[in-house]
Amino acid sequence: MGFEQPVTLPNLPGMFFRSLFTVARNDQAEAGVQTLRAEFTAPAFSVTQLTRYQQAFDGFVSEVPLTLMYCLAQRVHLAQMLGEEFPWPAPGLVHVSNSLEQHHTIQPSEGFHIKAVIKLPARGPNVSPRRLRPKFTVEFWQQGQHVVTCISEYQVMPKQSERPRKSRERKIVDAPCDPWQKINVWSLGCKVARDYARLSGDFNPIHLHPLLSRWFGFEQPIIHGMYMSARALAEIERHAQRPVHKLDVTFKRPVPLPAQVTLWHQLHEDGSGSYQICGTTDYLQRLEGTFVLAQDY
Numbered sequence: 001m002g003f004e005q006p007v008t009l010p011n012l013p014g015m016f017f018r019s020l021f022t023v024a025r026n027d028q029a030e031a032g033v034q035t036l037r038a039e040f041t042a043p044a045f046s047v048t049q050l051t052r053y054q055q056a057f058d059g060f061v062s063e064v065p066l067t068l069m070y071c072l073a074q075r076v077h078l079a080q081m082l083g084e085e086f087p088w089p090a091p092g093l094v095h096v097s098n099s100l101e102q103h104h105t106i107q108p109s110e111g112f113h114i115k116a117v118i119k120l121p122a123r124g125p126n127v128s129p130r131r132l133r134p135k136f137t138v139e140f141w142q143q144g145q146h147v148v149t150c151i152s153e154y155q156v157m158p159k160q161s162e163r164p165r166k167s168r169e170r171k172i173v174d175a176p177c178d179p180w181q182k183i184n185v186w187s188l189g190c191k192v193a194r195d196y197a198r199l200s201g202d203f204n205p206i207h208l209h210p211l212l213s214r215w216f217g218f219e220q221p222i223i224h225g226m227y228m229s230a231r232a233l234a235e236i237e238r239h240a241q242r243p244v245h246k247l248d249v250t251f252k253r254p255v256p257l258p259a260q261v262t263l264w265h266q267l268h269e270d271g272s273g274s275y276q277i278c279g280t281t282d283y284l285q286r287l288e289g290t291f292v293l294a295q296d297y
């Protein structure tokens with residue numbers, strides 16, 4: 001099956017209102033692996049959007065940061081989630097990994113042609129919840145040129161059960177050692193999630209209020225994974241004084257707010273590197289990933 005005719009990518013406020021009605025979906029119906037496809041068009045980022053994003057994450061060298069492209073990709077994700085073929089409620093999906101790669105220079109004044117694919121895993125009452133991880137691939141095109149690919153994986157979270165929670169043993173591990181370098185420490189208050197929601201448009205309830213996050217199994221609001229990834233990317237670019245053209249991240253543990261975390265990284269001679277964000281006192285990994293600094297496109 002090919003792509004359908006492209007449609008204008010809907011605006012976020014209307015989509016978030018509509019997403020509330022998806023909580024009634026019966027996600028226990030049995031089905032095999034499926035592929036959903038769609039095409040969209042979207043205007044260029046406004047000067048205001050670019051400026052606000054650059055100011056929120058001080059350090060970017062890139063004119064259009066890769067993590068900003070995820071904000072547009074997530075808008076595509078939500079548009080697809082609202083389709084009747086998507087089986088799960090849109091609120092409560094948890095982002096578990098992401099890959100962003102820039103293939104050519106992004107033209108800030110040009111709009112986008114977007115090709116989107118979702119790989120839906122097999123599902124049903126006998127499928128382990130851990131296997132319910134839809135994968136979203138979004139390609140961004142400008143003037144017939146493929147400029148960016150975003151690949152995102154989400155975990156479908158069951159609603160909170162009535163059974164009492166088991167207390168988790170608090171672990172402490174050793175701090176990263178050479179060749180890891182500590183490059184920043186961040187204190188994150190609850191307001192950070194609300195500010196980023198307004199900046200990115202990501203108003204997933206697990207990030208916003210304890211009563212909402214508890215309904216999806218989190219005792220406190222958790223910070224957006226791509227907020228953390230954007231801060232890491234800005235710091236890496238500031239440190240290297242070069243743009244990043246490929247970024248991968250795996251979200252290892254949620255970060256309940258408030259929190260204090262530390263960014264560690266290592267840079268190789270070929271321009272590639274690794275990074276991780278750990279708790280400042282327990283050193284447990286919250287996320288880890290790799291990056292490649294830009295050469296010429």
